[in-house]
Amino acid sequence: MTRCSSQTSAFSITPTTVFFAGLIFLFTILFHTNTVHAQQPPPPAAPSSGPPKPYEPPSLLSGGGFTSIEGRFTISLPQQGHGFSQLTIPTPFGIARGDSYQWRMKEAGFVVGHADAPVPVDSPEQAQKIFESLHEQIKKLANANNGAMREDKQIQLGKYPGIEQRVDLFSAFVVQRTYVVSRRLYQAVMVIKTEQREFESAATKVLDSFKVLEESDVSAKLAEEAKKAEPTPLPQQPVAQRAGTDATDDGMHGQVKTVLEESQDLSGTWSVQTKKRDSFVQYNEQGNRVRRESYDYKGNLDEITVYGYIDGSRVSDFNMISKEYNPPPIVIANAPGAVVKKSDPRYQTKFEFKYDEQKRLIEHRWFHSNGELFLRYVYKYNGAQLEELVYSQDGSLNQRYVSKLDGKGNEIERISFDTRDNKPGAPYSFVYEFDAHGNWTKRTAAKEGRPQYVDFRTITYW
8 A cells, every 4th residue: 555645835936936824825826916816616617608707706795604613613604605725824833734725705715724833832921932033934924025013902702812914905905813722823814806896794704714623523413424424234244256365465464353553653644643643444254344444534434334234245335424624525427428427325336356365365356336347456365476467447557566575475676667668667665563462552653764754553353
């Protein structure tokens, strides 16, 4: 399994000028035409005759409320139709990293974001240092845009300290509110152009509506999402016979019951710098998966899959959990006149397996429930070397890896190849710690001698 590190992106006015706060984003999107960041709803389709109508942003009067479970906040802005960017804020205590959401409304433009500092910011003196740092950043930005910065205003969000800063420009004004909630910094920003001045009161009420969620509210919401996403269990009998099991195919030893896998960045490049969940797998006593939880790059529950048997085949069904930071789903329409195969509503994926004489998995095919093959994994063993090939639906090769194995079949080196020119990437090496059953519980990855990440597994047995 390859791992992609999550990079944080910065906002820019020019290719050589890098800015960090959400305020800068609004300057660029609203006043600089050479940079577009927000994923705004597309303009309405042009009528069959006559000139197309200009795009009209939605109004605050339409109501709605935005809730970010990841950010632990709510604000009176639409839940859908917003842009998303990763947010980086420099502080005297290190770089704070997180996410920001952007709206272009009829009455004003808004950015709301959160970023976590590398250390807790618990004292009033620490918060004041952050506010002073933000003052200098915004002052420089105002001067660069021929703007005038008003006096900072001390504000509160319940028990949490905050600051409101305003910059007046020739054609607009900008208000940024920043709150310090221990390690987390929150920013709520609005930009009102000259022609929008009549809406200042309504736009300010949006900033006033910003609230931090209680942890009990977050836990209840996460539990509700997971409950809604839980697929109906699939039949576990009759079992489709094969040479191996899911557990042995996964390289597990002994009667494994559950495996919780977590990871932590060592390179300083991931967007999440603490240990996070990757997956949680449940096996039955025969060694086959019954259920799997998958977690996204932030460590949030992303998908729940259940496994079973239907009509003599190994199958699975799954549901995904949409997050506020996920892009809109891509819908690909069928070509006109195309014959659409009927899907089996009882499951979503069917699997087929092939093994060698040593009962090692050598081919794993994935089919849609309409019978169409969409993924094919091929494993080729040559002594202590394993080559993994992944083929797409059209039969083209889209992934290739070559690994070196130790005497127990554990991967100790892995090289990924570019399938366009077969050029190898830098090799990853792995060092392990094992439990009494011979299953690894800690795996540290390095590239060219530099630590990259560490994986952890918590394993229970029948």
